[in-house]
Each structure stands twice: as structure tokens, then as C-alpha cells.
Amino acid sequence: MRMRSLSSLIAAGIAVSIAVAGWEGYRLSSARDFNRLVDSGVDAAATQGSPEAEFARALSLAAHNDYDGAVRAYKELSRNTDGALLQAVLYNLGNLHLREALQFGPESIGKSLPLAELSKTSYRELLRLNPQHWDAKYNLERALRLAPEREASDEEAPPLPQNSERAVTTMKAFTLGLP
Amino acid sequence: MKPLPALRLLGTLLALACTLPAGAQDTRPADAAPAPVADAPPQPTGPVIPPQTDLSKPAGSSDEAPAAAPATPDMPVAPATPVLAAITPEVIAPRPFGYVIGDMVEQRIALDHDGAPIEPATLPPLERAGNWFERRDARIEQDASGRRWLVIDYQIINVPDELRALELPALDLELTDGKRRLQTTPLPVTVAPLTPEVVLARAGLEAMRPDLPAPHIDPAPFERGLHAALSAGAALVGLWLLLALLRQLAARRRLPFSRAQRELSRLDSGSPDSWRRLHRALDDTAGQVVRDGNLSVLLARAPWLAPLEADLRRFFEASQVRFFADRPAGDVDPRSLCARAAKLERRALA
Numbered sequence: 001m002r003m004r005s006l007s008s009l010i011a012a013g014i015a016v017s018i019a020v021a022g023w024e025g026y027r028l029s030s031a032r033d034f035n036r037l038v039d040s041g042v043d044a045a046a047t048q049g050s051p052e053a054e055f056a057r058a059l060s061l062a063a064h065n066d067y068d069g070a071v072r073a074y075k076e077l078s079r080n081t082d083g084a085l086l087q088a089v090l091y092n093l094g095n096l097h098l099r100e101a102l103q104f105g106p107e108s109i110g111k112s113l114p115l116a117e118l119s120k121t122s123y124r125e126l127l128r129l130n131p132q133h134w135d136a137k138y139n140l141e142r143a144l145r146l147a148p149e150r151e152a153s154d155e156e157a158p159p160l161p162q163n164s165e166r167a168v169t170t171m172k173a174f175t176l177g178l179p
Numbered sequence: 180m181k182p183l184p185a186l187r188l189l190g191t192l193l194a195l196a197c198t199l200p201a202g203a204q205d206t207r208p209a210d211a212a213p214a215p216v217a218d219a220p221p222q223p224t225g226p227v228i229p230p231q232t233d234l235s236k237p238a239g240s241s242d243e244a245p246a247a248a249p250a251t252p253d254m255p256v257a258p259a260t261p262v263l264a265a266i267t268p269e270v271i272a273p274r275p276f277g278y279v280i281g282d283m284v285e286q287r288i289a290l291d292h293d294g295a296p297i298e299p300a301t302l303p304p305l306e307r308a309g310n311w312f313e314r315r316d317a318r319i320e321q322d323a324s325g326r327r328w329l330v331i332d333y334q335i336i337n338v339p340d341e342l343r344a345l346e347l348p349a350l351d352l353e354l355t356d357g358k359r360r361l362q363t364t365p366l367p368v369t370v371a372p373l374t375p376e377v378v379l380a381r382a383g384l385e386a387m388r389p390d391l392p393a394p395h396i397d398p399a400p401f402e403r404g405l406h407a408a409l410s411a412g413a414a415l416v417g418l419w420l421l422l423a424l425l426r427q428l429a430a431r432r433r434l435p436f437s438r439a440q441r442e443l444s445r446l447d448s449g450s451p452d453s454w455r456r457l458h459r460a461l462d463d464t465a466g467q468v469v470r471d472g473n474l475s476v477l478l479a480r481a482p483w484l485a486p487l488e489a490d491l492r493r494f495f496e497a498s499q500v501r502f503f504a505d506r507p508a509g510d511v512d513p514r515s516l517c518a519r520a521a522k523l524e525r526r527a528l529a
Binding site for chain 1: 315
């Protein structure tokens, strides 16, 4: 009877493994379908329901200049993902803000500055997770060119040293006391 | 090009203004009284460089950081305030050059002084440290030789317009003994920008790096899961078949009809021994001697024999004739009946 029970147990295990194999096969098939859709076009991939598909949807919104929609989609994703996908979300979110800020440019600093600050926050959060993300480094630096963070001492213009080129006595094309 | 007269005049005035303080000091008479000493001790105007001497000695020792100048008759005595002695432990400085934005810089500070361990009361806070760095992590580690280190990770989060030497912030932490402070000096590192101020607008060097494309879903985990499930299923099927085989073999050795079937294969079907062997198998199954009259006892004990009830009755009648009337037993074959009973028996019990 013990062998009979063992046989029943093994039969149950066979049933479970068949069920798991079916589930994994379904997921594998879905993943391959999604990858084919991504290769054929982002909009098609946006119809699926996975986090990667949500990412594709946000990318599609950004491509169609729907800034607010894309920001919402990326923010939602940033709360529910991790790992490489989270890094991609933070990077693209930073790009979204920076692209918008660059459209306004330094001429409309009132509009571009908050967007540049948002992009810097995203890039810095990403670099905290992955200090080797070179594209994020590049774009953070571009954001800092647009909205620099100067040292307080630079802003206050401290007294210059006597041998500084900016001192009147050593300024080029200026001769003190001569006509 | 000659400067304009107004600009020259402005330059002259500026130069005079720059040289005025020095000139005023120089014109002070040599025998003039020194400037009055303020009540409070003089405060440093620049970064404080901690003393290099051992200041962990008890208060009052000569090399301890002075709290105030010694009292003199014509100087008011300030109330004594506790001053924590500063110690400067060994610091492993990071590589001082070649950094760009986002890079991590690690500083290691030995947690011992004069051979005795020291313990900071608190770790430095994880926050932005000045204009260029952010303190990402601060932890205490022990190296292979057992020496303890305070390890601080800084990340460069801002970048100057051109290559420039920046200073990792100095540290000033109180120790757990409440009498001393751990102090480090600023450490220079050079940081350079990655991009020119004006965009080159060439391939890969535009105003910003492009978006990342939608990521592919990695199918590898699903493939691994599928393979694992199929492998486990195949292994379980093999195990199940092996177990079924073992059960059949065990049943053939253990069950009454299966044992009788094996022995009957060696006997003549019409011999008395073959009839007796089948009787014994029936008795073993019922746990008592079975006759035509108490066949119900056998069927109650072994209900899987119910399909053979009619055949068993014919067997008992034929057996009566075979052994006691001394006549032929008709068409009853003990061997085939036993084989059918053994098959039902194994299906029910094996």
C-alpha cells in the first residue's frame, strides 16, 4: 500500500509538472510575440500588458509629443519596476524633461529651469543605481550646462588674489599711470 | 590701443583702493600699542587644519588644542568651555585624478589611533556634501588583518565647466568617548566634463543622448522554466513506470493467485495437484477453507473476485465431481481460472 501511495504522489507530481510546463510555454510564447511586435514597431507592442509593454506605450506617447501622458506612464512604471527596466524608465524620464527644457532653451529660463531640474533628479537617481550609465552621465552634464549649479563662492564673487589676471594692475592692454 | 582717459582714471582709483589697507598698516607707528584683544578668542577665517600632534592626551597636556590664550592680568578670563581634542587618523585617499560626473569616490579612514581603536559616535549623514559631491554610503568595514575602517562613498553629482581640482569634504566626527573628535582634511580630486560647452552636433555628440528603445522581454527565464518542468515531468514518469514495474514484481511474489499462477504453469492442467493448488489460493485469499457453500465469505473478503463468481461456483461443483464422484470434471480449467483471478487480484492489490 505504501508503494501505491508513492505512485499516486508521483502521478500528482507529473500532473503538476505538466501544468507548470504549460504555463511556462504560454509565457515564453507571449514573450516571443511581444519581442516580434517591438521589432516591428513600438505602437504594436504598446497593446500588450507587461511592464515592457507599458514602457513601449510611454515611448510611443513621447514620440507623439504627449509629454504629460508619457510622464504619467513613466512615473507609474518607476513605482512598479526594478532592475534594468527601472534604469531605462529613469533615463527616458530624464530625457523627456530635458528635451522639453531644451525646446524652451536658456532664453525662456523660467520654463526650462524647472524641467532641467526634474531631468537632473531623474539622471541622478539613475546614476545612484548605476554609476556606469554613460548616457545618463552625458545627459546630466547637458542638463547642468542648461541649468548650472555654481558654487556659492562663485556667486558671491570673492576678492580676487593680487596676481589674478582680473586685477587691474595686471590686466592686459591696461597700463596704470601711463597716458 | 590707448585707453580712454575716463577708464584710466577709474583704473587709478581702483588701484588706490586696493593698496589703501596695506598702506594704512604700514603707516602705523612702530611703537603704537597693539590692537585691543577681544573678549572672545580669535576665530579662524578659513578652513581649519587639524593639528597633527596627538591630542588624545588628558586635558592640560601641552600639545592639546588650546581652548583660549593664557589668562593675563590685563585680559579678562573667559569662562572655561570643554574643548574636544582632535585626532587625525590614517586616511587612504582615493585616486586623485581622472573623474567625471557620476563616478564614485571611496575614502577609507582608519578607526584606530596610537594602536587603540576609536569609534565614531555617529556615521556621517548620507546627503549632499557641498556643491560637487553627494555622500552615498558610510559604513564600517574590517580588512583581512582585522583593522577597522570607516568607508565613505561619495558620488560626483555636479561638474565644473573645465577640468578642475575639487575637494572631498573634510570630516569632523565626535567619538563615542565624548572627549575626542575625528577630523580629516579635504582631499583634492580632479574632475573633468564629458561634453564641450558647445554641442559638436556630430554623430553621437548631439545635444543629448537618445531615448532607450522599448526593451525586449528576456525569454531565457521562461525557456529555463519550461525545460525544468518538462525534465521534472519526464523524470517523474520514469520513476512512476519503475515503481509500477516493482509493484507488479512484488505482487507476483506475494499475492495468492499470482503465486499459484506461477506454480500452475509448471503443472499439468488436468492433474489433481493443479486443482489442489487453486483451492489453496482460494483458501489463502479468504483466510479460511472455502467450499461451494461459503463462497460468499470469499467474495466478502475479496470483492474484486465478484466478476468470477459464476466461474468459481462451476469450479467448486466440478471439483466435487472430480475428487468425490470420480468422473471427468467437464470443461473447467483451473489454470485459466487462476490466471483470470490473478489478473483481477493484481489490478486490485498491486
